[in-house]
Amino acid sequence: MxxxxxxxxxxxxxxxxxxxxxxxxxxxxxxxxxxxxxxxxxxxxxxxxxxxxxxxxxxxxxxxxxxxxxxxxEEVEAHMQEIKRRMNEQVSAAIVNEIDRQIELAHRTPGAYEAAxxxxxxxxxxxxxxxxxxxxxxxxxxxSPTGGTLRLLSLPEFLGAWIDRLVEKRKRSIDLFEKAAIGDREARRKVETDPLIAHLIERKEKFEFAGRVLREDxxxxxxxxxxxxxxxxxxxxxxxxxxxxxxxxxxxxxxxxxxxxxxxxxxxxxxxxxxxxxxxxxxxxxxxxxxxxxxxxxxxxxxxxxxxxxxxxxxxxxxxxxxxxxxxxxxxxxxx
Ligand SMILES: Nc1ncnc2c1ncn2[C@@H]1O[C@H](COP(=O)(O)OP(=O)(O)O)[C@@H](O)[C@H]1O
Ligand SMILES: [Mg+2]
Structure with missing residues (x-):
């Protein structure tokens, strides 16, 4: 049904x-x-x-x-606060203000409203x-979702390739000695628990879920x-x-x-x-x-x-x- x-x-x-x-x-x-x-x-x-x-x-x-x-x-506001919070965790205090300003500007577009x-x-x-x-x-x-929102459904494919490349890069950059000690699989696991990559993976899975449900149910x-x-x-x-x-x-x-x-x-x-x-x-x-x-x-x-x-x-x-x-x-x- x-x-x-x-x-x-x-x-x-x-x-x-x-x-x-x-x-x-x-x-x-x-x-x-x-x-x-x-x-x-x-x-x-x-x-x-x-x-x-x-x-x-x-x-x-x-x-x-x-x-x-x-x-x-309210959704746009909550969305914006969440992005700021994530950013602030990962970026030095000096550029946080500039980033905040950019995020706020980006959230005044109609696309942000739809996305949130x-x-x-x-x-x-x-x-x-x-x-x-x-x-x-x-x-x-x-x-019903339209325009930009629907394009978000293509995100998983795009994010998938990107995440894989990012994971490979980081894995390679893990200190060679450490990698020798922990092995290749462990290095990959370590990279995937990196907050930025974990976040990307979460987004990917979320839109995958949405695409599947919208197509099948x-x-x-x-x-x-x-x-x-x-x-x-x-x-x-x-x-x-x-x-x-x-x-x-x-x-x-x-x-x-x-x-x-x-x-x-x-x-x-x-x-x-x-x-x-x-x-x-x-x-x-x-x-x-x-x-x-x-x-x-x-x-x-x-x-x-x-x-x-x-x-x-x-x-x-x-x-x-x-x-x-x-x-x-x-x-x-x-x-x-
Ligand atoms: N068949 C209809 N006859 C009379 N009024 C209607 C009819 N369909 C909708 N309306 C009225 O038109 C207005 C807009 O309808 P609404 O369902 O809110 O549109 P939407 O959600 O697409 O913006 C509302 O006041 C609603 O009561
Ligand atoms: Mg309505």
Missing amino acids: TRFVFFGGKGGVGKTTMSSAYGLKCADAGLDTLVVSTDPAHSTSDVFDQQFGDDPRAVEGRDGLWAMEIDPD LFDRFIEVMRSAAPDGADDYDRVVFDT AAFYLVLNPDELSIRETSRTIEELSGQGLTVDGLVVNKVTPGPDDDEQGRGGQYLRERVATERERIDQIRAEFDQPLVARIESRVSEVKGDLLADVAAELDIPVRADGRPASGTESVEP
């Missing part, structure tokens, strides 16, 4: 809404489910009218459902993996709205993911305008009719352009999707919930 499910897409399309709805659907089907949110602006806290934090908390009134919210700013968040995702994946500390049947992330859904910008973003994300051997399992079209009744001839009715026609073209384009199945077409509601509305939306998501790959009962495929 796929343990990790990601909902990607640009800001505001409905990722948090779909993740919460899908999480609810999984929990209702009897799976212990954790929803992981990363968006400080609108998040699971608004959807469930309950405050969540950095650790999983049970969602009140919903059996089998937990939620947590990761604050990206991804690090935290991997932590969550580790603890939710079968041999981890928390045992969830399913973990739903309300954002994860599903990706992209949320989009029926507009051109959103379609372009979707096609870019599909390409980025496939560049790392990751396939998108389906598309959710959200915020589709409901059509007016035929006898509504006023300005509002006319506006809606034209709007619906434009969106229909976009949806046709989505079907033609993408290989991925359209797993839901969700209409715009009058108000934010929360409370009872969430269950309605959940029922419209034609995404498998159980191990046999069939959606839970009560859902129907989206009409063509």
